[in-house]
Amino acid sequence: MRSLPQALAMLFRVLQAQLSALWLCLAPFSCRLRGALLPGRSPPLLEEGAGEPDGAEVPTVPTSVNYHFTRQCNYRCGFCFHTAKTSFVLPLEEARRGLAMLKEAGMEKINFSGGEPFLQERGEFVGKLVQFCKQELKLPSVSIVSNGSMIRERWFKRYGEYLDILAVSCDSFDEEVNVLIGRGQGNKNHIENLQRLRKWCRDYAVAFKLNSVINRFNVDEDMNEQIEALNPVRWKVFQCLLIEGENTGEDALREAEKFIISDEDFERFLDRHREISCLVPESNQKMRDSYLILDEYMRFLNCRNGRKEPSKSILDVGVEHAIKFSGFDEKMFLNRGGKYVWSKADMKLEW
Ligand code: SF4
Numbered sequence: 001m002r003s004l005p006q007a008l009a010m011l012f013r014v015l016q017a018q019l020s021a022l023w024l025c026l027a028p029f030s031c032r033l034r035g036a037l038l039p040g041r042s043p044p045l046l047e048e049g050a051g052e053p054d055g056a057e058v059p060t061v062p063t064s065v066n067y068h069f070t071r072q073c074n075y076r077c078g079f080c081f082h083t084a085k086t087s088f089v090l091p092l093e094e095a096r097r098g099l100a101m102l103k104e105a106g107m108e109k110i111n112f113s114g115g116e117p118f119l120q121e122r123g124e125f126v127g128k129l130v131q132f133c134k135q136e137l138k139l140p141s142v143s144i145v146s147n148g149s150m151i152r153e154r155w156f157k158r159y160g161e162y163l164d165i166l167a168v169s170c171d172s173f174d175e176e177v178n179v180l181i182g183r184g185q186g187n188k189n190h191i192e193n194l195q196r197l198r199k200w201c202r203d204y205a206v207a208f209k210l211n212s213v214i215n216r217f218n219v220d221e222d223m224n225e226q227i228e229a230l231n232p233v234r235w236k237v238f239q240c241l242l243i244e245g246e247n248t249g250e251d252a253l254r255e256a257e258k259f260i261i262s263d264e265d266f267e268r269f270l271d272r273h274r275e276i277s278c279l280v281p282e283s284n285q286k287m288r289d290s291y292l293i294l295d296e297y298m299r300f301l302n303c304r305n306g307r308k309e310p311s312k313s314i315l316d317v318g319v320e321h322a323i324k325f326s327g328f329d330e331k332m333f334l335n336r337g338g339k340y341v342w343s344k345a346d347m348k349l350e351w
Pocket of ligand 1: 073074075076077079080081083114115116147169
């Protein structure tokens with residue numbers, strides 16, 4: 001025989017389980033009802049012109065985010081897939097607010113990209129963001145992708161300690177090919193600059209990474225010797241990609257068709273460099289949906305349909321809502337090795 005308190009406790013547990021099950025069934029209807037009655041407070045389930053949400057019930061966590069805070073660049077690469085369509089850059093405080101929101105939503109790695117990140121206030125803007133993300137938000141990984149042409153040693157002195165990885169773009173070790181591609185600026189030699197940056201990364205304890213876009217002009221090159229000498233922690237090798245509205249199509253600022261290579265050509269390039277253990281290949285398919293990309297307004301860009309379709313800004317609707325329209329495929333992100341040792345503290349490098 002149970003005592004009265006025991007019987008009441010049991011009854012309470014049974015009722016609680018029943019109510020929870022009922023709530024799970026009703027939750028989606030409740031959300032819709034709330035959306036209809038309070039449109040300003042509850043975001044709609046679909047929004048015009050922003051693509052379809054992923055349909056995932058579990059909110060996507062923005063573990064690793066690429067924030068292209070500027071579209072302006074001092075180079076003119078013929079295949080550029082994030083072109084200077086606006087000159088907008090968020091005020092520093094707004095950018096910081098968005099980054100704090102992303103951290104709150106689970107961000108562990110931020111990558112600042114462009115355009116050219118060091119163009120804005122001669123690197124001070126990106127320096128302040130890097131410092132904020134490491135010092136205030138305590139993100140495990142803070143990185144920058146740059147063409148490297150505007151970075152000075154004083155930047156490393158001031159901000160190097162807060163930066164985990166510097167990725168520099170280099171598509172060829174033949175200066176003439178760099179000029180053909182559009183990676184060049186008057187008399188400045190892209191390759192000599194690369195050597196300088198490599199040294200500063202060592203001197204100021206920043207992990208050095210290389211990014212190369214394989215296209216019609218460099219697909220036959222043998223880069224083994226130079227890559228071994230530079231000894232990057234990671235060499236990202238991208239297959240040149242067409243993006244409607246960026247480097248192909250009527251409203252695009254580039255015509256990248258002449259740079260495109262076949263999958264077989266890309267495989268041949270990879271095969272020629274198979275001895276390089278830090279090489280990470282990225283085919284077109286992997287690039288389309290395995291990145292979380294934020295544009296200059298902090299809108300996620302969905303690349304699944306071959307063009308960049310923006311969500312609303314996270315600053316207006318929050319991360320959890322905006323990310324539904326990002327087109328991000330978490331499985332593809334993990335498959336392409338998107339999660340790796342990305343804190344310099346864990347890399348055990350000999351600086
Ligand atoms: S350096 Fe990068 S952002 Fe600048 S034009 Fe070249 S590809 Fe575009």
